Amino acid sequence: MAVVFDRPHAFCDIPLHYCPGCTHGIIHRLVAEVIDEMGIEGDTIGVCPVGCSVMAYDYFNCYMIEAPHGRAPAVATGVKRAKPDSFVFTYQGDGDLAAIGTAETVHAATRGENIVVIFVNNTTYGMTGGQMAPTTLPGQITQTTPYGRDPKVQGYPVRVCEMLSTLTGTALAQRVAVDSVPHIREAKKAIRKAFENQKEKKGFSIVEVLSTCPTNWGLTPVEALDRLRNDMIPYYPLGVYKDIDAVKEGE
Amino acid sequence: MAKITVNFERCKGCGLCTTACPKKIVAIQKERRNPKGYYTAECIDDSACIGCAMCAMMCPDCAIKVEK
Amino acid sequence: MERSLMKGNEALAEAAMRAGCKCFFGYPITPQTEISAYLAKKMAANGGLFLQAESEVAAINMVLGAASTGVRVMTSSSSPGISLKSEGISYIAGSDLPCVIINVQRGGPGLGGIQPSQADYWQATKGLGHGDFHVLVYAPASVQEMVDVVVKAFDKADEYRMPAMILADGILGQMMEPVTFPEIEAKNGDKPWAADGHKNKREHNIINSLYLQPDVLEKSVVDRYEKYKKIEETEADAESYLCEDAEIVVCAFGATARVAKSTVNQAREKGIKAGLFRPKTVWPFPAKQLQEASKNAKTLLSVEMSMGQMIDDIKLAINCSKPVEFFGRTGGVIPKPTEILDEIVRLGGAK
Numbered sequence: 001m002a003v004v005f006d007r008p009h010a011f012c013d014i015p016l017h018y019c020p021g022c023t024h025g026i027i028h029r030l031v032a033e034v035i036d037e038m039g040i041e042g043d044t045i046g047v048c049p050v051g052c053s054v055m056a057y058d059y060f061n062c063y064m065i066e067a068p069h070g071r072a073p074a075v076a077t078g079v080k081r082a083k084p085d086s087f088v089f090t091y092q093g094d095g096d097l098a099a100i101g102t103a104e105t106v107h108a109a110t111r112g113e114n115i116v117v118i119f120v121n122n123t124t125y126g127m128t129g130g131q132m133a134p135t136t137l138p139g140q141i142t143q144t145t146p147y148g149r150d151p152k153v154q155g156y157p158v159r160v161c162e163m164l165s166t167l168t169g170t171a172l173a174q175r176v177a178v179d180s181v182p183h184i185r186e187a188k189k190a191i192r193k194a195f196e197n198q199k200e201k202k203g204f205s206i207v208e209v210l211s212t213c214p215t216n217w218g219l220t221p222v223e224a225l226d227r228l229r230n231d232m233i234p235y236y237p238l239g240v241y242k243d244i245d246a247v248k249e250g251e
Numbered sequence: 252m253a254k255i256t257v258n259f260e261r262c263k264g265c266g267l268c269t270t271a272c273p274k275k276i277v278a279i280q281k282e283r284r285n286p287k288g289y290y291t292a293e294c295i296d297d298s299a300c301i302g303c304a305m306c307a308m309m310c311p312d313c314a315i316k317v318e319k
Numbered sequence: 320m321e322r323s324l325m326k327g328n329e330a331l332a333e334a335a336m337r338a339g340c341k342c343f344f345g346y347p348i349t350p351q352t353e354i355s356a357y358l359a360k361k362m363a364a365n366g367g368l369f370l371q372a373e374s375e376v377a378a379i380n381m382v383l384g385a386a387s388t389g390v391r392v393m394t395s396s397s398s399p400g401i402s403l404k405s406e407g408i409s410y411i412a413g414s415d416l417p418c419v420i421i422n423v424q425r426g427g428p429g430l431g432g433i434q435p436s437q438a439d440y441w442q443a444t445k446g447l448g449h450g451d452f453h454v455l456v457y458a459p460a461s462v463q464e465m466v467d468v469v470v471k472a473f474d475k476a477d478e479y480r481m482p483a484m485i486l487a488d489g490i491l492g493q494m495m496e497p498v499t500f501p502e503i504e505a506k507n508g509d510k511p512w513a514a515d516g517h518k519n520k521r522e523h524n525i526i527n528s529l530y531l532q533p534d535v536l537e538k539s540v541v542d543r544y545e546k547y548k549k550i551e552e553t554e555a556d557a558e559s560y561l562c563e564d565a566e567i568v569v570c571a572f573g574a575t576a577r578v579a580k581s582t583v584n585q586a587r588e589k590g591i592k593a594g595l596f597r598p599k600t601v602w603p604f605p606a607k608q609l610q611e612a613s614k615n616a617k618t619l620l621s622v623e624m625s626m627g628q629m630i631d632d633i634k635l636a637i638n639c640s641k642p643v644e645f646f647g648r649t650g651g652v653i654p655k656p657t658e659i660l661d662e663i664v665r666l667g668g669a670k
Contacts, residue, residue: 001252005304005317016312020289021265025311042519047384057525063514065387066527068410071380074372078384079514081368082342082392086516104380107373181271181305214265221265 010035010044010061017055021221023178023211024052027120028059030178030188031089034195035062044087045079047072049096052126056091070101073108076115087198089116095125098134098158105164112169112203116194119160122211123232130216134158137235142216157235161208165242171203173241177210179228183238202244210236253302253319257292261314264289268306268315274299277306322499327462328353328423328492331485334466335419336361338473339505341390342368344381346400349433350489351423354395375400379407379420386416387526389513391473391506395421397489398439399430401447408482409448413528415512415543417476419469420454420484423492426651434651435489437573440628443486444602451540453547455483455554456602458572462496464599470503475554477508479546486601488624490574490653550603557605558597561587562612565594567663570609570633571622572598575654579622582659593663601629606636613637618666622659623647 007013011032018024035041044062048054050069057064067075072090080088097105097119108115124142125131131144135157139148149157161173172194176187187209194205210232212224219227240246255277262285268277269292276296285291292315294300302319325333332354335343343362345355355371362369372378378394385392396404401422411418424439426432443456455475457468465487472483514524530536558576561583562568571579576597586593596612596619598605613619619641621630627645634643646662648654 001254001318003316004253004302004319005307005315007313007316011313015261018311020263021267021311023267023311025313026309029313041517043516045388045514045516054529057527061523063517063523064525064527065384065514066414066525066529067383068380068406071376071383071407074377074380075384075387077370077377078342078344078381078386078392079388080384081370081381082385082388082390083515086388103373104377107377181308184308221267222270225267225270 008032008036010041012059012061014058016059018052019215021212021214021224022052024120026178026184027118027209027211028056030184030191031091031118032060033188034192037192038195040087040195043085044089045083047076047079047088047090049090049092051093051096053091053093053120054127070096070099071104072096073101073104073113073115073117077108077113080113080115087195089118091118092120093126094119094121094123094133094135098160106167109164109204109206110167110169112171114198114201114203116198117204117206118191119206119208120211121160121208121236122213124213124216126213126216130213137231159236161206161241164206169204170206170242171197171244172205172207174243175208175210175236175238175241177228177233177238179210179225253300253317254297255294255300255306256316258314259285259291261312262289262291263287263312264291265311266292267309267311268292271305271309273303273305274301276300322497324495325462325498326353326493326495327465327487329357330462330498331421331465331469332357334469334500334503335393335473336365336367337500337503337505338470339391339507340367340393340419340473342385342392344370344372344378344385344392344394346372346375346378346396348397348400350425350492351395351397351421353492354421375403376406379404382418383407383411383414383416386411386418387513388515389507389510393419393421395423397423397425398427398436401439401442405448408454409450409452410528411482412448412452412454413450414526415480416482416526417480418482419472419476420482422484422486424486424488426649432651433489435574435653436624436649436651437488437575438625438628438649439486440601440623440625443484444604444632452543453602454481455479455550456486456600457483458486458598458601459491460573460576460597462491462494462498465491466498466500474506477506479550486573488574554600555603555605555608556599557608558599559608559612560595560597562594562596564592564615566592566615566617567620567666568594568596568613568616569620569622569659569663570596570629572601572629575622575624578654578656579659582656582663585656585660586663591663604632604636609633609636613641616641619643620662620666621645622654624653625649
């Protein structure tokens, strides 16, 4: 018998610290699979966020840098500008990317910084125990919105791909999910495209991955997948919001 | 002929693999806890496994190896 | 050796480039903007990179990224901008990365003013960010020294794997003086720890400042303090001028030391035994040099463009064994030689 599925080399063979059913592990694996398939492990430098995936530097076999909260796109800019031939990716959660790091995200995109951003959106601050995130849905109960997020008080969630798709420097803005095998296959294709864009020097590519947080949502891992499908996808529709290739073809 | 091997130490018993199996033959066993205290996933009918690897693709802990 | 007339900010920028600085990330703020403007013009032609960031916060994190890959990298700002950079500086120190940070100080607190100041002394030497750490802090006093210390700062930052700061001020940044560029070797050094891609040959390097185990974090900090101890012994530097027989030792750094020096000369003309002690590094503070320079002194006088910050280090250096007086102007006001002279006379130096 031949092995048809096993751990990609770029994904370190150590236990993950994530809670049972947390889909970070799936997303890590997809990034590692793309690194393996493109044969770029030795030229890749990853930048970790602050949040649940803060220790992602232990999980990838490429060189890794741990950035301050929200600053990963600025750190990645420094890396990419210093070593333009390397492959640089950031891996960031919603609090990191869309709240404290909004300026760094928007400006890396508008500069057309030739990097890949993996944006994991699970509508909560997981590491600190489930507080309201910039992407928390209206009505969603969190530790800091105990009566549900009220847009009159806490405002509205940020739709990151839609926002970044308006910027000329963005090459790819695509939202995917990891709630099912077909969606996981789509997600991997998007991540692959983002890395190929970097290889071809097309500019800033962001893949937003809708993800779960069973622990802080107070759901079982399987129920959490249902919430992702039933509540998140309608608010954050999946799809390609900007693809520089499609724009060119359409012109 | 296909088979899955679940890494007993790594599996956290989250059950996401059970939702992905088209043959409905992946389940969480309730007899043996691993050192971290989780009941782990297992294939309940090896002969029915088609080696599609959907369970492994869904596994957040990369704990399933698939051979065919 | 070539000799030219240059502004302090521009001379510093030119020297940084010659010292092998490959990346500069900046953000506009008076009175340091000439550094950015100079490098924007010259970096690309010299095979380097100039990038204007969206904020000081982003700029220092770009420095973190570039430093992680092992290249020589610099950023510059002025007081309010340095406060914004302090988050990144703490991470850079905690990740043991070398880089050079320029602070061309202006008056504070808050938006303060745009005139020269030395009121960031405490910030630079004692509190440049959260956590236990130091950065090397050089205090030039002339355009020539702006050149000399930036070269040294890059070398020492690489040697000790830590950030180095040049604590200048609006006077040094803006004034023009003749300057000579020595033969500067553009170095980079071997950096096996750098995260520049392992090319499938090495263990994977991680640049990180997170240690969740208290004992592991403690060890990383204690190891860094062992390094600091060595630096305090070997890197502290100062100039002593007419201190041998001085009864009153005036202590001043940076542009203030220039004013103080002419005051000391005037005092000597009046028959007062005055001397000048000028720290060239303010962290590490040249404590041993000060003990030596003040051994015959009856009084020490700290002169600063602040309400009195370096005076703390002076008292500590001599263990409060002699009276240490203070004279300072702040908010962008430069102390006049006559004011300082009056103070020396008042302190009983007159015969």
